[in-house]
Structure formats: C-alpha cells, structure tokens
Amino acid sequence: MEQSQNVILQTVNLTKEFSSKSGSVQALKDINLSINSGDSFGIIGLSGAGKSTLIRCFNFLERPSSGKVFFQGRDLAALSEKELRQVRRKISMIFQNFNLLAQRTVLDNVIFPLEISGAEKDYSLARAKELLELVSMGDKLNAYPDQLSGGQRQRVAIARALANKPDVLLCDEATSALDPDTTEQILHLLKEIQHKLGITLVIITHQMDVVIKACDKVAVMENSRIVEEGKVKDVFVKPQSDIAKRLIMPHGELVKKIDSNRLIRLTFDGLAAGEPILANLILACRVPVSILQADSNTIDGVTYGQMLIRIPDDNISESRILAWLEENNINYKKERK
Ligand SMILES: Nc1ncnc2c1ncn2[C@@H]1O[C@H](COP(=O)(O)OP(=O)(O)OP(=O)(O)O)[C@@H](O)[C@H]1O
Ligand SMILES: [Mg+2]
Structure with a gap:
C-alpha cells in the first residue's frame, strides 16, 4: 500500500459490524480516511453516527470487521499483542467523563500509565510533575479527582494521556461535559499541546463550534459513513451534505x-x-x-x-x-x- 510520508493514521475500506441477540448493527461502512502527522482532525456527527467506534478502531480497541488500519505505515492487524500494546501507548485517548482513578491523587493518576509501561520511579515522578505543570495543575498534585472541577479533571486526564509521549491524542467528546468557557480553555490547551509537542489531535464532537475552534480538517459522519471531508473553512463556508448544513x-x-x-x-x-x-x-x-x-x-x-x-x-x-x-x-x- 502506497503511504505518503506524512500520513500517520489511515483506514482503508474499514467496516465494523456489531452483532447481538437482537440483530446486527453496521457501525462503520467503508471508511477511507487519512490523517496527517501534526493535523488537528475533527470528526463530527450526530449521536450514533459511528464516531467513537471509528476512533476505537484507530488503536484496535475495536477490531474492524473488514478493511485495514495503518498507524505510521504499519498494518495493525499484522501486529502481535505486545506490539499492539506499544502502539496503544503512542495513540492515547481522553473522554467526556475523564476516567480518572478516584482512589489516587492527581499526581498518582499521571504516574499510573508510566508504572504500567515499566518506567523508572524517579523518571515517572519528574515526568508527571512536568506534565501537570504543562496543563496548569502543578498546584494540585495531592488533590483527589472528586475535589476538582470538570475542567481541572480534564486537564489531569490530558496530562495522563501524554505521559508515554504519544504521537496521537484521540479526544472523544472531551469537552461535552464542560461549560462554554471551560470548553474554550480546554480546546486552547489542546491546541497549545499540538503545537508544543507536535502531536496529532483527533477530536470527536457533535458541535461545529468545537471543530471551528480546534481543528484544521474535518470529516462529517452520518449513518456509519463519512459523507464529507475537507478543510474546516471549506466545509464551513460551503457545506455540501445536508448533515453538515444542519450542524452548521x-x-x-x-x-x-x-x-x-x-x-x-x-x-x-x-x-x-x-x-x-x-x-x-x-x-x-x-x-x-x-x-x-x-x-x-x-x-x-x-x-x-x-x-x-x-x-x-x-x-x-x-x-x-x-x-x-x-x-x-x-x-x-x-x-x-
Ligand atoms: N459494543 C457495541 N455493541 C453493539 N452495538 C454497538 C456497540 N458499540 C456501538 N454500537 C452501535 O454502533 C453505532 C455507532 O455507535 P458509536 O458509539 O460509534 O456512535 P457515536 O457517533 O460515537 O455516538 P455518540 O455521539 O452518541 O457517542 C450505534 O448504533 C451503536 O448502538
Ligand atoms: Mg461516541
């Protein structure tokens, strides 16, 4: 498969079908997507469009039913479990509900993924502190998640997601639980991280505002398919699909x-x-x-x-x-x- 040097994540004819007792659901249909290194790439669509399923396929948390996913040119289906674990460290995620460990302090939440990856103790501590400074949480190292606001929790989750120096940060409705001002601050932080660390951002949302503030490119999803894709400003000024028009x-x-x-x-x-x-x-x-x-x-x-x-x-x-x-x-x- 021809790979451009710049493409970090690519899907080829990707499909995903879930089957249950009540029948099967085709969650992804023929998804062909290329995301370049350093992009801030938005995926927008209404509830049930298939957005979360798609990004879970990016790191094989969900295995495709057919088609391929390439990360840095490597076919994920060809990797061993151990290699996959390494890839997953390079593609980290943040979520709407933060998913912090309630029993651990802020500092220990960020140290956690470093422990898992076998990093040395002194290094882990220094790295966690450095990241918590980066997300402006350096003064809350010993607080517990339930003592923090939503915005602060998401900052900690971002620090934790960056611990193992990922190349890609997948954000699944990362600002949906936050008020507009906090949303703005978190998006600003994500952009700052994108520029400072040269990371690739993939931002899932159902809000066009989020795409406009934080993304350079966008794919619009509807009914398990990508119906439109392009630079944010082109899609915004001249939306082609009905769903993009509705979202705008x-x-x-x-x-x-x-x-x-x-x-x-x-x-x-x-x-x-x-x-x-x-x-x-x-x-x-x-x-x-x-x-x-x-x-x-x-x-x-x-x-x-x-x-x-x-x-x-x-x-x-x-x-x-x-x-x-x-x-x-x-x-x-x-x-x-
Ligand atoms: N594990 C699963 N088992 C069965 N069906 C699933 C599973 N995960 C997702 N689906 C179905 O796949 C479709 C796409 O779901 P997905 O969660 O990807 O949508 P979404 O765009 O992320 O929606 P939302 O904005 O509500 O998060 C839905 O019809 C959903 O019910
Ligand atoms: Mg979702």
Whole structure:
C-alpha cells in the first residue's frame, strides 16, 4: 500500500459490524480516511453516527470487521499483542467523563500509565510533575479527582494521556461535559499541546463550534459513513451534505416554518464579514430585508459567516438584490422550503 510520508493514521475500506441477540448493527461502512502527522482532525456527527467506534478502531480497541488500519505505515492487524500494546501507548485517548482513578491523587493518576509501561520511579515522578505543570495543575498534585472541577479533571486526564509521549491524542467528546468557557480553555490547551509537542489531535464532537475552534480538517459522519471531508473553512463556508448544513446551521427546520418563498442564504468570508453587508445591500437596492439567522465564526483570525435573510415577495426586488450580490462577489444561495 502506497503511504505518503506524512500520513500517520489511515483506514482503508474499514467496516465494523456489531452483532447481538437482537440483530446486527453496521457501525462503520467503508471508511477511507487519512490523517496527517501534526493535523488537528475533527470528526463530527450526530449521536450514533459511528464516531467513537471509528476512533476505537484507530488503536484496535475495536477490531474492524473488514478493511485495514495503518498507524505510521504499519498494518495493525499484522501486529502481535505486545506490539499492539506499544502502539496503544503512542495513540492515547481522553473522554467526556475523564476516567480518572478516584482512589489516587492527581499526581498518582499521571504516574499510573508510566508504572504500567515499566518506567523508572524517579523518571515517572519528574515526568508527571512536568506534565501537570504543562496543563496548569502543578498546584494540585495531592488533590483527589472528586475535589476538582470538570475542567481541572480534564486537564489531569490530558496530562495522563501524554505521559508515554504519544504521537496521537484521540479526544472523544472531551469537552461535552464542560461549560462554554471551560470548553474554550480546554480546546486552547489542546491546541497549545499540538503545537508544543507536535502531536496529532483527533477530536470527536457533535458541535461545529468545537471543530471551528480546534481543528484544521474535518470529516462529517452520518449513518456509519463519512459523507464529507475537507478543510474546516471549506466545509464551513460551503457545506455540501445536508448533515453538515444542519450542524452548521442547527435550526434549518426554521426555514420550513417561515411564511415566505424568498429566502437567501449568504455565506461570506473574512474580507466581507467586518463590513456592514446588509446595510449596504438595503441602501443600494432600497428594499427592506430582514435577518432570520446569523452566525459567524473566526478561523485563523479570519471571520466566516452565514446569514439567512428574507427579502420582499416580488420579482423586481429579488432580481435587484441578486444583481447586487453578484456585483459584490457575495456567495449566496436561494433557499427553498
Ligand atoms: N459494543 C457495541 N455493541 C453493539 N452495538 C454497538 C456497540 N458499540 C456501538 N454500537 C452501535 O454502533 C453505532 C455507532 O455507535 P458509536 O458509539 O460509534 O456512535 P457515536 O457517533 O460515537 O455516538 P455518540 O455521539 O452518541 O457517542 C450505534 O448504533 C451503536 O448502538
Ligand atoms: Mg461516541
């Protein structure tokens, strides 16, 4: 199999079927994915789409039903149990519910994976302290998990996940249990770690916000398949699949309820986002326009936005507006109900 130097994780025609007494579930269908070293790669989809199953296949916590998984060019199916254990140290995970050991202090939680991998005591202690400093938990070494906030627990879990110097950190809904401010701080920490340690991040979420804040690339999953994949900014500005549109504009159902056939969705990028587009449009076309939804996000310091507007219900106004949008190079799409 041809492997680009840069690809760290790859799946080829990966499928996973679970069978139980009540029948079988096809959790993954024909997944072909390549993740480059150093990427921050998002996997987004609704509940049950197959996201957790997919990342559990990345380190063979779940064995595929068919297809292949390659880590750094090595076919995981060809590895011995011992080699697999070594690979799993290089692909670590964090979770929504942190999974810390309640009976152990913060420091001992981080030392734990080092013990398991047979590291020397003095080294383990120094390494754990260094990592807890990195995640700003250096002053809580002797606290127990139940004395910490959710954000602090996730920081400890991140330190623990980094203990054996992994190449990949898989984050399964790592911020879903946290409030928006704490989510922001944890995502910021993950990005910092990605840059400082050159680690590859795979971030699973059902929130487009998380992808926008923390990822460079994204794969959108629906019904066990990847339905769309690309740079975050491309998927955000021009989502192709219905599910990506729904995740970006979660209130798409609203459109169906609005009593007008004349709706236009505008997507605009950094150049236009700071400008009073709507005011300019109204002034230039002399038509009343109302905003039904607006949403914008900043990716790499550039603002991308979407806006759903209602325009007057007559052909002349509409053609005037469309002509103005064309003239001003603004991306638009007429929405149908
Ligand atoms: N061990 C299992 N046995 C049987 N079915 C399973 C098992 N694990 C997952 N499934 C099924 O596979 C499908 C995908 O589940 P998965 O947990 O990967 O979804 P998800 O996208 O992570 O969802 P969520 O956002 O709710 O975590 C679901 O239909 C689920 O019920
Ligand atoms: Mg899941």
